[in-house]
Every structure is written in structure tokens, then in C-alpha cells.
Amino acid sequence: MIENQITDKILKCAYKVHTALGPGLLESSYKECLFYELKKLGLDTVKEKALPLIYEDVKLDCGYRIDLLVENKVVIELKSVEEINELYIAQVLTYLKLSGCRIGLLINFNVAHLKDGIKRLINGY
Helix, strand or coil, X not given: CCHHHHHHHHHHHHHHHHHHHCCXXXXXXXXXXXXXXXXXXXXXXXXXXXXXXXXCCEEEEEEEXXXXXECCCEEEEEECCCCCCHHHHHHHHHHHHHHCCCEEEEEECCCCCHHHHEEEEECCC
């Protein structure tokens, strides 16, 4: 399955979760529900995927954790915040670089309309 097909399915699930729950909950609530929906669709999804950081001779086995990794191709970082800022975007770009994935979705559920809370990011751009 190619990344665009995967992201389409992810976004459909995210819209379903947001429609059911609305804004204002903790990030962990949205993560659990989105994880459930993605698994229900049969997508290979890993929650809190450990991401090692390697710098020359230094290796941190669990430097970071990806909220959701889908089909080992798409990184999802979930937020429930007032607004998306540059730090959150940099976080996803770092996860893409460290994981070797090409596509990332930054999804902020704390918005009235979910389309306003979605950023699609591409590794290297």
C-alpha cells in the first residue's frame, strides 16, 4: 500500500474519532481511539514506537517515541493543543528523519473542524 492510500485511511479514521469525541479531551484519549480505528481497518499500527537516536558513537535506545506508526511508512504525531506551532512541526520532521519514513501527519484534535488541525509533512522538505 502506498503512503497516499495509507494517509487517506488515517484521515478518515481521525475524522471519525473527532466527530464522535469533539475537541477538548487529552491527547491520550484521541491516540487510543485512533489506534483502535486503524487496527480495526487492518492497518499495521504501532503505538508509542521507540525511536533510537544515534550520533557517532553515542546511541540512545529510546531517545524518542512516535505516537503512532502506520504500516511502517507513516508517522502520526497527535496533539490536543490551542494551536500548532513550529516546534511541533520540527518534532515530526525529526521523527521522519530518524525513522526513515517519508510522510508524517501532525493532527491537532483540539479544533472545531479537524481539517484546520491537520498538517501533512514530507521528509526532506
